[in-house]
Amino acid sequence: MSERSTPSSSPPANLAFVASERPEAMEARASLARRYGDADPADAQAIVALGGDGFMLETIHRFLGMGVPIYGMNRGSVGFLMNEYVEEGLPERIACAEQAQIHPLRMTAVDASGQRHEALAFNEVSLLRQTRQTAKLRITVDGRVRLSEMQCDGALVATPAGSTAYNLSAHGPIIPLDARVLALTPISAFRPRRWRGALLNHKAQVRFEVLEGDKRPVSAVADNFEVRDALDVVIAEDREIVMTMLFDATRSLEERVTAEQFQA
Incomplete structure (x- = not known):
């Protein structure tokens, strides 16, 4: 199950980056870490997952219980659960992102x-x-x-x-x-x-x-x-467990689910 909530107001200062083993994901992680720094996930305001949908699921399970929202960017083959990969203005995008609270x-x-x-x-x-x-x-x-x-x-x-x-x-x-x-x-x-x-x-x-x-x-x-x-x-x-995923406002998870129903 999923519930929506409003985005945060200010850009996060501490971001943690994790990546799949795909070369393009590893290269993206290195580039983003140079640009924005790379916090420890326990101290981060958001975790940025770089890869595909499979890696997003791995990331959700890995950091479950930490209370840190996850923002994915597509550096894999399938990216339904991911946002578009754009390096510029990442903290601002995360601050404006819609939150989807997922129950497993x-x-x-x-x-x-x-x-x-x-x-x-x-x-x-x-x-x-x-x-x-x-x-x-x-x-x-x-x-x-x-x-x-x-x-x-x-x-x-x-x-x-x-x-x-x-x-x-x-x-x-x-x-x-x-x-x-x-x-x-x-x-x-x-x-x-x-x-x-x-x-x-x-x-x-x-x-x-x-x-x-x-x-x-x-x-x-x-x-x-x-x-x-x-x-x-x-x-x-299990309603006692919740994980927060972040999606760009123009491409929220709800919008993606709705749009998928009109695919030919």
């Missing part, structure tokens, strides 16, 4: 050995078949079985901020940031063929039970954290 999904997964795993996802939690055979999943929402058995390549639960990522590729809906819903989307469903997913209240708890897990193993992935041979996966939004 919390995944609790139990694997075939009985081990319990927890992880957070700001985009989506996805279940994916591990072998050539389709997965068999039972889907429960708020304690009520909604699909007793689905044969598929997998399924996912996406946040509004993540609805334009894997969820969109799987033909799931694009969700406005303030809609307070989650997308439950099948991935290549074989049975039932006509089920295209559901929109759920953001407070809903979704449970996936893996059927015939020994024969049809399934992995559970929360952003970039994977659990192999998952048997039971519970997903719910």
